[in-house]
Amino acid sequence: MTTANAPGKIILFGEHAVVYGQPALAIPVTEVQASTTVTEMDSSEKGRILILAPDIQFQGWLHELNSENPLAKACRLTLEALEIKDSPSIRIEINSTIPIASGMGSSAAISISIIRALCQHLGSELLPQVQSQIAFEVEKLHHGTPSGVDNTVIAFEQPVSFKHGEDPKPFEVGVPTTLLIADSGSRSLTSDAVGRVREGWREDPSSYEAIFDQIGSITRLARQAIKAGQLHVLGSLMNHNQELLRALQVSSPELEHLIRVALENTALGAKLSGAGLGGNMIALVSHENARSIVDALDQAGAANIILTVIEE
Ligand code: PMV
Numbered sequence: 036m037t038t039a040n041a042p043g044k045i046i047l048f049g050e051h052a053v054v055y056g057q058p059a060l061a062i063p064v065t066e067v068q069a070s071t072t073v074t075e076m077d078s079s080e081k082g083r084i085l086i087l088a089p090d091i092q093f094q095g096w097l098h099e100l101n102s103e104n105p106l107a108k109a110c111r112l113t114l115e116a117l118e119i120k121d122s123p124s125i126r127i128e129i130n131s132t133i134p135i136a137s138g139m140g141s142s143a144a145i146s147i148s149i150i151r152a153l154c155q156h157l158g159s160e161l162l163p164q165v166q167s168q169i170a171f172e173v174e175k176l177h178h179g180t181p182s183g184v185d186n187t188v189i190a191f192e193q194p195v196s197f198k199h200g201e202d203p204k205p206f207e208v209g210v211p212t213t214l215l216i217a218d219s220g221s222r223s224l225t226s227d228a229v230g231r232v233r234e235g236w237r238e239d240p241s242s243y244e245a246i247f248d249q250i251g252s253i254t255r256l257a258r259q260a261i262k263a264g265q266l267h268v269l270g271s272l273m274n275h276n277q278e279l280l281r282a283l284q285v286s287s288p289e290l291e292h293l294i295r296v297a298l299e300n301t302a303l304g305a306k307l308s309g310a311g312l313g314g315n316m317i318a319l320v321s322h323e324n325a326r327s328i329v330d331a332l333d334q335a336g337a338a339n340i341i342l343t344v345i346e347e
Contacts, residue, residue: 036074039151043067043133044140044188045216045308045317045343047261048276049197049254051232051283053182055244057251058198060206060258061188064216066341069131069144071152078124084110088129088145105173109146112169113153116161125156134339136222138309142177143185146170166190178226180233194345196258209264212345213325215297215318216308219289220338223313228285231312235284246279253279261345270303270319277306285311289336294318296335300328 042063049059076083084097086106093106100107106129114122129149133141150166161169170186184197195203236243253276260268277294280286290307297305297318305318320328322344329340 036072037152037156038070038072039148039155040068040070041144041147041151041189042192043069043144044185045138045214045315046184047308047317048257048272049250050138050184050307050309050311051229051280051285052247052250052254053184053197053199054180054229054232055236055247056199057247058196058254058258059182059184060194060196060254060261061184062194062343062345063188063192064139064341064343066343067131067133067139069129069133069141069148071145071148072128072130073152073156074126074128076124076126081124082122083124084122085126086110086129087126090129090131091135103176105142105146105176106149108173108176109149109169110153112172113150113161116165116169117154117157117159119157122157127152134218134315136224137218137314138225138307138311139216139315140185140189140309143170143174143189146173147186147189163190163192178224178229180229196254206258207262208345208347209262210266211322211347212261212264212266212269213320213322214343214345215302215320215325215328215332216315216341216343217293217297217318217332217337218315218339219287219293219313220336221287221289221313223287223310225310228310228312232283232285243283246282250276250279266303266319266321273304273306273317273319274298280307280311287312289313290316293332293335293337296331297328300324300331302328 053059167190
């Protein structure tokens with residue numbers, strides 16, 4: 036029996052604009068994980084692969100699943116990359132504590148945990164770059180034009196500055212930086228939010244591109260502020276990024292409520308994270324005030340709150 040994990044992620048800066056070629060900053064969030072366990076099965080036939088995902092009440096034989104099934108695609112592409120023709124008969128069980136459709140990279144983490152578990156079980160290895168490419172192919176099933184940020188940060192498991200078409204660059208962190216990730220409780224598909232932005236961009240390309248450019252500039256400044264440990268600057272940049280996400284119409288009343296509560300309770304900055312329209316917001320907080328802001332967000336109705344620290 037072999038088990039492998041992959042963390043969740045959050046985007047600190049640059050979501051949506053990253054789909055249009057701007058940079059984004061993202062970090063892995065190890066407090067939540069996708070986990071895949073591969074077990075050998077007794078079977079007279081070789082190569083029988085059973086996939087189970089109890090969280091979504093899913094069960095299916097790989098050879099019966101079509102090419103649109105993301106779990107099947109992750110398995111097939113991994114076996115192909117490992118050049119395995121005769122796999123043993125195995126049972127692949129996927130579990131995850133990463134909330135679905137909430138901007139924490141659950142689909143990419145699931146793919147990467149499958150890739151890692153299959154590699155380990157079959158005694159092989161795939162480089163993070165290859166894991167990321169496979170997960171990227173699977174991400175395309177979820178929404179047609181993924182930027183690639185989710186699969187990259189999860190496969191490399193370190194804070195990265197990501198820009199489409201360039202190698203991901205790890206970014207430096209000057210001082211331990213405490214973030215709260217609060218779930219608005221409403222779910223939203225990445226494809227809906229990405230589709231909404233695309234529609235707006237088609238109708239008014241010049242205004243939208245001006246917003247993407249501004250988000251890109253903020254992201255570059257944020258990278259310097261994180262490196263220099265300038266948390267107040269970082270907080271204002273988060274607030275500015277949120278104004279622009281609002282202009283892209285991907286915020287929601289629930290997200291705005293949590294953002295307001297965090298700021299009223301001494302957060303240095305707050306914004307939605309990921310596709311928006313639902314899902315999570317993030318707040319930059321001082322370590323000393325973190326507890327009281329957690330309590331305030333809890334009272335304001337956050338469905339779940341995670342405290343994570345980006346380490347130096
Ligand atoms: O909400 P998530 O975790 O799927 O993140 C989406 C981030 C977007 O920039 C909106 C889309 C993308 O492909 O980068």
